[in-house]
Amino acid sequence: MFNRVAFIGLGLIGGSMAKRIKEIFPETVITGTAKSQLTIDYALQNNIISEGSSELKKVVRDADLVIVATPIELIVPTIKKIAKLVSERTIIVDVASTKGQICDQLKKYSSKFIGGHPMAGTEKTGIINSAANILHNALFALTPYKQTPKLKLQKLKDFIEKLGMRCKITDPQTHDEAVAGISHLPYFVAAALLLNADTQDKKELAATGFKSTTRVGESDPQWGLEIASTNKPAILKELNSLQKNLNILKKYISTGNKKQLLKILKNARNIRRSIYP
Numbered sequence: 297m298f299n300r301v302a303f304i305g306l307g308l309i310g311g312s313m314a315k316r317i318k319e320i321f322p323e324t325v326i327t328g329t330a331k332s333q334l335t336i337d338y339a340l341q342n343n344i345i346s347e348g349s350s351e352l353k354k355v356v357r358d359a360d361l362v363i364v365a366t367p368i369e370l371i372v373p374t375i376k377k378i379a380k381l382v383s384e385r386t387i388i389v390d391v392a393s394t395k396g397q398i399c400d401q402l403k404k405y406s407s408k409f410i411g412g413h414p415m416a417g418t419e420k421t422g423i424i425n426s427a428a429n430i431l432h433n434a435l436f437a438l439t440p441y442k443q444t445p446k447l448k449l450q451k452l453k454d455f456i457e458k459l460g461m462r463c464k465i466t467d468p469q470t471h472d473e474a475v476a477g478i479s480h481l482p483y484f485v486a487a488a489l490l491l492n493a494d495t496q497d498k499k500e501l502a503a504t505g506f507k508s509t510t511r512v513g514e515s516d517p518q519w520g521l522e523i524a525s526t527n528k529p530a531i532l533k534e535l536n537s538l539q540k541n542l543n544i545l546k547k548y549i550s551t552g553n554k555k556q557l558l559k560i561l562k563n564a565r566n567i568r569r570s571i572y573p
């Protein structure tokens with residue numbers, strides 16, 4: 297589908313996508329760059345990319361598709377540079393966890409750039425932890441502009457689906473509000489739960505339940521900073537809503553209102569079962 301795919305950023309997400317592309321489209325030439333030469337060398341030695349360079353120009357030259365998988369704060373300046381280096385036929389997509397600010401600042405490049413976010417990953421980072429299977433059956437959100445060329449959007453969508461993911465076309469604001477609730481809030485809640493494990497006794501007694509509930513608290517704190525600054529209003533709204541739910545729980549626990557407590561706990565369990573049948 298694409299003869300040459302270039303990766304800017306070869307960490308958990310970039311590395312995993314490159315591995316998946318290699319599996320499904322072995323003929324595709326994958327090029328890539330990263331911050332350190334160590335990552336580029338690792339990607340070359342492990343056949344994750346076939347050409348690597350620290351020079352952006354060399355990596356994106358002649359690419360049909362450029363996938364930008366750097367930390368969030370580098371997405372906009374990187375895409376502004378790439379847009380000047382690639383031809384009009386090239387598609388540029390990013391994978392960042394927030395879309396509003398990025399898509400807003402890259403409007404000028406709507407003929408080439410389409411916002412993206414694979415709803416997959418782990419709490420780990422780096423190419424060493426990348427794996428093709430983390431993308432299996434994952435949802436890939438795309439946030440095109442009104443002006444996005446239809447053919448480019450369709451081609452990107454077909455490609456993502458051939459990689460075994462499902463596409464959801466949405467707009468940046470809807471995306472950011474939703475991920476604030478299901479991805480960003482859980483991260484901050486996990487952080488708060490971990491801060492609450494403040495005694496030796498709690499730490500010693502912590503078992504698998506606490507481990508799975510706080511798994512995302514292991515995520516890179518730098519990512520936490522980036523989502524907090526690029527999705528602030530939506531995260532604050534979710535934190536307020538959570539505070540209300542905590543207050544309700546607190547009220548029923550303190551008053552011993554078993555009937556109401558049971559009702560909302562059953563409701564919570566039903567919501568989980570509807571999301572993960």
Ligand code: NAP
Nearest residue numbers: 305306307308309330331332335368392393417418421422
């Ligand atoms: P990561 O494992 O830390 O990878 C980041 C990659 O970007 C690394 O390869 C790094 O190079 C490279 N990089 C950093 N600065 C660069 C620069 N100036 N030029 C070129 N490359 C540079 O992080 P990640 O988890 O894959 O996250 C990458 C993006 O995916 C973020 O925007 C994040 O929001 C998004 N995302 C993450 C997840 C997740 O679960 N982790 C899920 C969905 C989306 P080195 O390897 O040399 O350090």
